[in-house]
Amino acid sequence: MDTPVPPSRGGFVQLYGDRGHRINAVFAALALSAFPAPALAQKGEPPITALTERSGGEIEPERAALRLEHVDLQLRISPERKYLSGTATLRLTTSARQTRLLIDLDKNFHVSEIQIDGLKLRPDSWRNPEGRLIIDLPRPVAAGGRVTAKIEYAGRPHEAVNAPWDDGFVWSSWQGKPWVATTAQGYGCDLFWPCLDFPAGEIPEIRISIGVRSGLAAIANGKLETATPALHGYSEWRWVAKNINPYLVAINIGPYREIKGSYASRFGNKVPLHFWHLAGKDKQAAGLFAEFAPTLDFFETMIGPFPFAHEKLGVVETPHLGMEHQTVNAYGNNYKKDETGFDWLFHHELAHEWFGNQMTAADWDDFWLHEGYGQYMQPLYGQWREGEARYAAMMAEQRKNIINRQPLVSGRSRTSDEVYQLEKGGPGQDIYYKGAWVLHTLRYLIGDKAFFDATTRLVYGRPDPKPGNFKPRFTTTGEFEAVMSAAAGQDLEWFYAVYLRSAALPHLVETREGDRLTLEWKTPRGVPFPLPVDVQVDGVVRKVAMDEGRATLTVLAGAHVVVDPMARILRRSPAIEAMQARP
Numbered sequence: 001m002d003t004p005v006p007p008s009r010g011g012f013v014q015l016y017g018d019r020g021h022r023i024n025a026v027f028a029a030l031a032l033s034a035f036p037a038p039a040l041a042q043k044g045e046p047p048i049t050a051l052t053e054r055s056g057g058e059i060e061p062e063r064a065a066l067r068l069e070h071v072d073l074q075l076r077i078s079p080e081r082k083y084l085s086g087t088a089t090l091r092l093t094t095s096a097r098q099t100r101l102l103i104d105l106d107k108n109f110h111v112s113e114i115q116i117d118g119l120k121l122r123p124d125s126w127r128n129p130e131g132r133l134i135i136d137l138p139r140p141v142a143a144g145g146r147v148t149a150k151i152e153y154a155g156r157p158h159e160a161v162n163a164p165w166d167d168g169f170v171w172s173s174w175q176g177k178p179w180v181a182t183t184a185q186g187y188g189c190d191l192f193w194p195c196l197d198f199p200a201g202e203i204p205e206i207r208i209s210i211g212v213r214s215g216l217a218a219i220a221n222g223k224l225e226t227a228t229p230a231l232h233g234y235s236e237w238r239w240v241a242k243n244i245n246p247y248l249v250a251i252n253i254g255p256y257r258e259i260k261g262s263y264a265s266r267f268g269n270k271v272p273l274h275f276w277h278l279a280g281k282d283k284q285a286a287g288l289f290a291e292f293a294p295t296l297d298f299f300e301t302m303i304g305p306f307p308f309a310h311e312k313l314g315v316v317e318t319p320h321l322g323m324e325h326q327t328v329n330a331y332g333n334n335y336k337k338d339e340t341g342f343d344w345l346f347h348h349e350l351a352h353e354w355f356g357n358q359m360t361a362a363d364w365d366d367f368w369l370h371e372g373y374g375q376y377m378q379p380l381y382g383q384w385r386e387g388e389a390r391y392a393a394m395m396a397e398q399r400k401n402i403i404n405r406q407p408l409v410s411g412r413s414r415t416s417d418e419v420y421q422l423e424k425g426g427p428g429q430d431i432y433y434k435g436a437w438v439l440h441t442l443r444y445l446i447g448d449k450a451f452f453d454a455t456t457r458l459v460y461g462r463p464d465p466k467p468g469n470f471k472p473r474f475t476t477t478g479e480f481e482a483v484m485s486a487a488a489g490q491d492l493e494w495f496y497a498v499y500l501r502s503a504a505l506p507h508l509v510e511t512r513e514g515d516r517l518t519l520e521w522k523t524p525r526g527v528p529f530p531l532p533v534d535v536q537v538d539g540v541v542r543k544v545a546m547d548e549g550r551a552t553l554t555v556l557a558g559a560h561v562v563v564d565p566m567a568r569i570l571r572r573s574p575a576i577e578a579m580q581a582r583p
Contacts, residue, residue, distance in 0.1 A: 372435020
């Protein structure tokens with residue numbers, strides 16, 4: 001999704017957020033001041049329907065029965081006219097009998113022709129009143145059957161108001177030449193191609209052919225098959241990507257230069273590295289490219305093999321801040337590093353190749369798994385590079401942004417906006433910061449070995465990933481809970497009930513009476529919470545068991561006591577609450 005708000009994913013120290021306007025007005029203002037949006041001639045035009053804005057959530061049974069086997073997209077894009085024409089060939093399977101196809105596509109596109117299994121349909125066989133293309137089939141398709149739909153369409157695609165915090169095309173320019181990008185995480189793939197706009201709409205293979213004016217490059221997901229001159233001053237770029245979620249399909253067009261190389265993986269394979277950057281930024285681009293290999297080494301050491309080595313690790317400079325587009329991550333951070341010494345945006349979006357693209361939430365309700373892990377990886381990298389002090393500083397910065405309005409998970413199917421927007425009852429930015437702190441506290445509770453073993457299993461579906469023995473997979477919060485509990489060798493339901501399914505944080509009450517120190521957990525609804533606590537007494541630290549949610553220690557009356565001295569536990573902080581309440 002994703003990036004924070006100084007996260008991803010996801011202040012600006014890492015305050016960013018895959019969707020600033022969906023997160024919090026204060027943080028969005030910070031983000032916008034740090035990275036102003038490009039000026040738009042007309043905001044958000046042409047308008048889109050509520051149905052097109054909706055991505056995921058509850059799905060009608062006949063749509064839920066459909067799966068995409070293969071997609072072939074042939075696109076021609078005219079930046080001067082802000083216009084797209086395309087032919088999409090969709091090969092689908094169905095687990096239920098179908099008499100019609102329901103395909104998501106923005107109604108702003110005019111559909112000029114549809115063929116079903118090679119048979120051209122009459123124009124009255126399809127309609128698109130609200131952003132869902134309804135195609136009457138010439139004959140029913142039985143359960144277990146296949147059908148191929150070829151759809152020719154054209155029009156002006158929706159223009160993003162302030163990408164990546166909303167979605168659509170970004171039409172910009174660089175040195176007088178067109179500079180174009182797309183984002184679709186919130187509103188979905190139907191903004192520019194006919195698709196199944198829900199997480200299970202993942203595609204085993206998609207071929208993307210993009211026709212652009214000669215002199216421009218067209219960069220997309222997967223592997224480049226050919227880049228050839230075409231007729232009438234257009235060149236054609238053909239890409240093929242495998243096992244990709246539809247919202248991750250991206251188009252990038254511009255006067256790009258390319259830096260490329262390869263990374264010798266610790267797993268024995270080679271990872272192709274590609275960075276497409278704007279002309280005139282060679283020195284800055286070379287500096288960022290130098291971060292690719294050491295960052296990859298961190299992720300491969302801590303989590304496992306790069307999931308898309310058979311295609312590429314790609315980054316492309318964009319006229320918006322960033323997004324985790326599989327194998328072609330969008331980058332628009334203007335080559336800025338903060339006090340950590342690395343580019344947090346590049347790092348956060350790359351984290352999503354593991355947490356979001358390899359391991360994908362089965363429902364947007366589980367989106368915190370993408371952004372919580374994606375956000376946690378930056379402090380973990382700080383620890384990897386510089387040790388505990390950097391890790392603690394970065395975690396403390398994130399802690400200030402946790403707002404605790406809603407639980408991280410609701411237990412019901414939700415759309416992307418229902419997660420991102422506080423006004424729609426979602427957790428908003430907490431999927432980044434609170435998610436990261438939940439992982440931080442869980443790691444403290446169960447230890448590094450159990451935590452990272454379970455994380456690897458969650459990402460790859462197995463404990464021993466190596467190139468060729470895994471594929472991208474869906475996961476859920478329920479699976480996360482199960483693998484963590486199994487790795488820890490204990491039932492952690494009490495932990496998940498408070499941190500994932502409750503909004504309010506646990507409160508640790510400290511009472512000092514003479515030579516006695518009493519610690520007691522107060523939790524939402526009074527649920528049991530036996531989380532142990534480190535206590536430092538006159539410089540000596542010991543871990544105090546809280547088996548009944550309460551413990552009493554003998555401490556000399558004059559002793560200096562610090563509870564949780566390394567800030568390992570996510571708990572209520574009156575100081576942070578007071579800070580957040582200040583106007």
